[in-house]
Amino acid sequence: MQELHGYYLEDxxxxxxxxxxKTITEADVVLFAGITGDDNPVHINAEYAAQTxxxxxxxxxxFSAGLISAVLGxxxxxxxxxxxxxxxxxxxxxxxxxxxxxxxxxxEIDSQRRRVKLETVCRVGDKIVATGTATNMVDRKPV
Numbered sequence: 205m206q207e208l209h210g211y212y213l214e215d216x217x218x219x220x221x222x223x224x225x226k227t228i229t230e231a232d233v234v235l236f237a238g239i240t241g242d243d244n245p246v247h248i249n250a251e252y253a254a255q256t257x258x259x260x261x262x263x264x265x266x267f268s269a270g271l272i273s274a275v276l277g278x279x280x281x282x283x284x285x286x287x288x289x290x291x292x293x294x295x296x297x298x299x300x301x302x303x304x305x306x307x308x309x310x311x312e313i314d315s316q317r318r319r320v321k322l323e324t325v326c327r328v329g330d331k332i333v334a335t336g337t338a339t340n341m342v343d344r345k346p347v
Contacts, residue, residue, distance in 0.1 A: 210282015212345040213318055221309040222280035226271055228263050228302055236264050263298040268326040268334040271306035276340055280308050281320060285340040288319065292336035302328045308338065318342055 211220075226232075237243045245252035246262055253261040269292055276287055298304055305327050312321040320342050326334040 209284045209343070210278075211280065211285075211342070213313070213315060213320070213342045214345050216281065216310055216313055216320060216342065218310050218313065220280060221307060222275055223305050223307040224271055224274045224279060225303055225305045226274075228267065228298060228300055228304060230300055232267070233261070233263055233300060236267055236270075240264070240266070242266075258297050260299060263300065263302070265294045265298075265334065268294070268298060268304055268306065271304055271326060272308065272324045272334075272338065275306050275308045275324075276322070276338060280310070280322070281340050281342045285320075285342050288339040288341055290324070290336060290338045292324070292334055294334050296328070296331055296333045298326075298328060298333050304328055304333065311337065318344065 233247055237248050242264055246256055247264055250261055269290065273287060276285060307325050308322040310320060311323050318341050320340045322338050324336050324338050325332060
C-alpha cells in the first residue's frame with residue numbers, strides 16, 4: 205500500500221477484512237436529508253415517526269450504505285479502487301445515537317477482470333442492520 209493508494213490487486217487475499225465505525229448524530233441525519241433531498245418525515249419529524257411501526261425517528265438506510273463506501277474507499281481495497289456495484293438488504297432500523305460498524309470482507313478475487321467481490325455488513329452492537337455484497341475494480345501494481 206502506498207500513502208495515497210490502497211491495496212493493489214496482488215496484495216488482496218480472500219478473507220481480508222476492514223471496518224469503519226460512526227456514531228450517528230442529529231446533525232448527520234439532518235445534513236444527509238439536506239444533501240440527498242430525502243426528507244421523509246420518518247427521518248426528520250419525531251411526531252410523525254412516533255406514529256410509525258418504528259415509534260421513533262430512524263436514520264436513512266442509505267446512510268449505512270455510505271459507511272460501507274467509507275470502508276471500501278478508505279480502508280479495503282482503499283484509495284484507487286472503483287466501486288462498481290452493491291447489493292444491499294436493510295435488516296433493522298438505525299437510530300440517532302447508535303454506533304454503526306460497517307465491515308467489508310474479501311470474498312472473491314477475479315485477477316483477469318481486476319474485480320474484487322466483498323461481503324458488506326453493518327452492525328449496531330451484535331445486531332445486523334444491513335448486509336450485502338459489493339464489487340470493486342482494483343488497480344494492479346505498477347510495473
